[in-house]
Amino acid sequence: MSASSSTQALEYLEGLHLQTHRKLYEQPSTVLAVFRCMLPHLAKSIVMAMLYMPSAFPTTDLDAWFKPSARKEKEQALFVLDRLHILTSKRSDDGRQLYSLSSGFQHSLRQAIEGSGTHRSFGVPATREESGGRKVTINFLDEYSRAQWEGILYYLVSGAAGLHADGIARSEVGNGTKGLLNAGDLVKIVHGSPRITKDGFSFVLQETNAQVWSLLIVYLKMVNNLGMSETEVLSFLFMLGSLELGQDYSISTLSPTQLQMLEDLSDMGLIYRSSKTAKTFYPTRLATTLTSDSGSAMSASSNDIAQASQGTAGPAATANKGFIIIETNYRLYAYTNSLIQIAILSLFTKLQHRFPNLVSGKLTKESVHRAVQSGITSAQIISYLTTYAHPQMQKNVPYIPPTVMDQIRLWEYEGERVEVTPGYLMREFGSETEYRDVLGYADALGVLVWQRDESRCFFVSQVEQISAYLKKKKEHREGGRVR
Amino acid sequence: MNSIDGSNRHVKTDEAPPPSLLAIVLDTNPHAWAHLSSTLPLSAALANILVFINAHLASGNANEVAVIASHSHKTTFLYPTPILPQPQLRHGTANGHVETGQARNDNEQQMVESANKYRPFAVVEQAILRNFSKLLDETTETHLQATPTTLIGGALSLALTYINKSTILHAPTAASAESISLAALADSENTHVDHVPLTSRILIVSVSGDLANQYIPVMNSIFAAQRKKIPIDILKLAGDTVLLQQASDATGGVYMKPERPEGLLQYLMMAFLPDSTARTSLVVPSAGGVDFRAACFCHRNVVDIGFVCSVCLSIFCTPNLPENMCLTCGSYLSLRSAVMNPPALIPRKKKKKKKAGTESATPGTNTPAGSSTPMHP
Known part of the structure; x- marks a missing residue:
């Protein structure tokens, strides 16, 4: 679940304005932290490749660097870099599209990696x-x-x-x-x-x-x-x-x-x-x-x-190690004496016995229903159980027996039939090829939620990148016409 | 609703790339660096490599690095600092503890003034610089005169053993001796290891040419790496060797021979930084035409056509072996017929004839083909 913790922070960071980003990137420690834990893996490769590049990076070269099969990953990485205002694209004099790192980010990341400068941003140890x-x-x-x-x-x-x-x-x-x-x-x-x-x-x-x-x-x-x-x-x-x-x-x-x-x-x-x-x-x-x-x-x-x-x-580490065992018959054993863990378990489990180092109970329809009614989703329950799965359970993939996972979901779906995703509906495309092109781009970005080919409309969760893409396409078309 | 099926059951943790261990073998051969000193002095190269190491450490939170110097008379770890076995440790464990504590304190004291540097970077850098200057101090004139080349074979095997150790250390807690032995039993073909705990790769920054005298140890290391699925990346700053090209080709690593060694850092950052997770989506540079020639086992010459022991596949450049015995396995080899018909000249005929030819090459069996073995139509 390491992904979830950093994605939260990433989403928050993405929502900030350009000005805030500029200011943030003045501190090498901040830049290093953003680089280390916010960026997707490929974005790191892109940033590092460009860090010491003497000139801007032509878009065509970047495309050539990626395998054609990895278009989706590439678009996602570029998307995040763009949202964080790390990468800027501009047009060179001879009409080529160029990428370059935002200068503040580049400068600070260089300082962070070389350990140069006198910013003292990595904490001053006490005398x-x-x-x-x-x-x-x-x-x-x-x-x-x-x-x-x-x-x-x-x-x-x-x-x-x-x-x-x-x-x-x-x-x-x-x-x-x-x-x-x-x-x-x-x-x-x-x-x-x-x-x-x-x-x-x-x-x-x-x-x-x-x-x-x-x-x-x-x-x-x-x-x-x-x-x-x-x-x-x-x-x-x-x-x-x-x-x-x-x-x-x-x-x-x-x-x-x-x-x-x-x-x-x-x-x-x-x-x-x-x-x-x-x-x-x-x-x-x-x-x-x-x-x-x-x-x-x-x-x-x-x-x-x-x-x-x-x-x-130390006691801290043992408290957070995996301790939950679930059997395929929905019985649950948790090797813990922490009241908090027991309290959390009792939110969705019917606990039956408590021993000095162990509580045992059962996942039942009633207990899961109760949890769902008070707002816990099945995904949360499953992710909790996965996070704290006992080392013995971790030998199997997936950690939790599939029957149990499916049953928890089914119990939840009994009550909930509608899922809401806020987003934007794209429609009224001029031609089938244009529709296909934009649809493919949206899919590569990972923002595509729903599509309906007959009426040429689809639904996306985020629109900024797509509108930029459409604008770029339009410019390109017009530029071609002038020439 | 219809999303409740087997396909949606994936575990989320797969998203995070596995930690990656980079073992850098730095060729510190003084002779070769002396040649390069006009374009890229060793100090500049080392500074660039340190930046590259920091970039690697920053690319993943659990990323690790090991640096091995392959010098002219010995190979040694630059990072992590090797812990020397202490004979006195037996009758006083407290003694050992105190000493390691002091070493740590030394670190802290040197570290104090570095508020401009991310601490993990500073720790690695200082250890490398300290060990490197120690290595240079230990090098004497006699060492330099003894050999003009470098011990790349030893460095490679050090890197491999270190990677192997780290992989075992990184195995999940449940991986007891039982699962390790299971993994050992399983052939490299059917790798159904459920989750990869550590991806490793080796980067050789090589400056010396002519490594043919270490053909056997290097080749063995290459095969070990191939089996363990460890890519060997080669950055060839100077010199030319057949051997290292084969290493990167056999293990699926990157091979680069930059025309301008001054731009070392950009080469490192662009071509060698992406780990195996990233490489699945990137186009990685590799050697265009690989020279697959081998070095003979008797004189360490690179040969185009040679003689191969039929038992252990050792390669020899000459048929005149002492007492007609294979140098590697000691089998008796009669090379008379081979000398008379050079192996390259045997025409590719029908299967039947070919078989006859090979049979006649083995000593003592001069029976005509077809009489002893019943042929199937």
Whole structure:
């Protein structure tokens, strides 16, 4: 589900304006983070090939570089690059179409990769005086972030699952975070107690990294109202993603907006500060894995083996490893003693037994129906079960028995018969060839939802690229006529 | 409604490309770099390669890199820094821990001032530069005089063993000894490995020519890579070898011999950066005409037509072997008849006749064709 966590952030980024993008791309750390975790794989190849190219890249050469069979992938990669304003196309003097990287992006990415410049955007480690000689361990940071984050999750699910904070020490969720959850429509307050919403359910079922991103995106949408600059917030988040776990960083180079953010982020458990007036901050694992979508945020990053061994030893990693076993007879066994996991499972399972390290239950028609009625989709249930499938289950592909997957879907479809996709209807094409051409382009982009050849109309989920394509075609035609 | 069928059951995780391991074999042969120093000095090449490594690491979050120097007298890892076996470790494990801790501290101290650099990049770069200068310091005049070439065979096998180790380490948690042995049992033909945990490739930046004296080890490495489906990419900055062209051709890698070595970085970025996932949709450059000639096992000469041991397929440039024994497997070979009728001159006749010809070539059997073996009509 690594894809889902970064796609969320990508969708948000794509929605930003050209001006915002320009400003964002001034920071090498931001550019590197966008490159690392937002771009599709082929887009990375294109960007890197063009990074040190002395002149612009003719469109025809780009087409020649790709195999004809990979048209779809190529269009998708170009589409994303265009939406993020990384790639610009222009026409040269002799009438050829040329691609070039936007200069700010190119400059910053070069700096990031060469490590040149004096931008200091990858975090300034604290000096000895600032850190005060006392350092906290990585285990402590993991424990801290987990406690904070589980506090938030627990706050969300406690109402719906009928559980109460009975005697378990939970870190209190800060008021700022509560406001955030409200604003994001994840909970609504009914009679003074929180009630989880449909969006809240999908939030809870996501993987930790995706959860962090969705909460941060809510935060980003709010910052404009709070009088903070969106770009500064984003650059700070991307910078956090490039920091080193267990290292303390100085706050002396941060802007006022970013200082304000420190407080909100430490509420969520993304960073740790020993006190509100401390001159340093530690990023936690939640923050350092923001821009690396490999695996879940709680488990250690794989490129540092020493770190990985520490991570598996810590309690945080074991809490998020796969633990669910489902049999083809719909029985479910979950090796967990985490109340949150049990609460989440109880949203769509009929739980029957609980042992010190295991709960067992059954997926039934009633339990799935109940979940669907409160807004959980079958896709969410399946993706949750897949994400947390036990290593034993992961030996089979797909992880979950197909019968169970299909049955969960069928149970859902009993109630829901209509699916809504917002988008645009394209019709009134002049000729069959034109229709076919644009249809093929839309299909290659991956935005085609529905088509009807008899009446020459089709439905797309996004229209910007297609209108640009049509415009280009028109220009081309007219240009040909003049000549 | 009708989307509930088997086709829609795919697992989403497939979208993310698998992590990719790039093993770079850097030919650091001092003789060859001395020739190149006017167009592309070694320091500039190394700087370019470091940028390329960073680009590779940035292209995927779990991407890894290994750099191996193939020097004139030894091959050594530049990254990751090899952990030397410590004999004293037996009677004091705490000792070893302390030492590794110190090494880490050294790293941290050097790293402190680099707020302009993404940390993982800085770690890799510094390790490579440190190990590289160590390697150059160790090189003495006697080493240089001993040989004008480089140990590419050893470097290749180091790269292969490292890739193999990493692949096992990367296997999913469930992959116990049982599944590994299963994978070993399965032939390379029917690879029904359900999910590829790590894709690897080798890039050889080669500057020395004339590697024929290492024909056997290099060829063996090529076959191992072919079997493990590891592409070997070749960037040939200078010199020319038959061998490396064959390596890239046999393993499906990229072969490039740039006319202008100064533009090293652009070549690297454009042709060698895309990993195997991206290469499925890109047109990759390859050697146009591959020279498939082999080097003989006796004098390491590249030969057009040679003599092949009928038992182990070793190649010899001359029929005059000591005691008529194959140098590789020790079989007795009678080359008399072969000398009389050079192998290339045997005309492609009917099957029956051909069989007779080969039979007569083996010593001791002078029976006429057709009398011993019953022929089917």
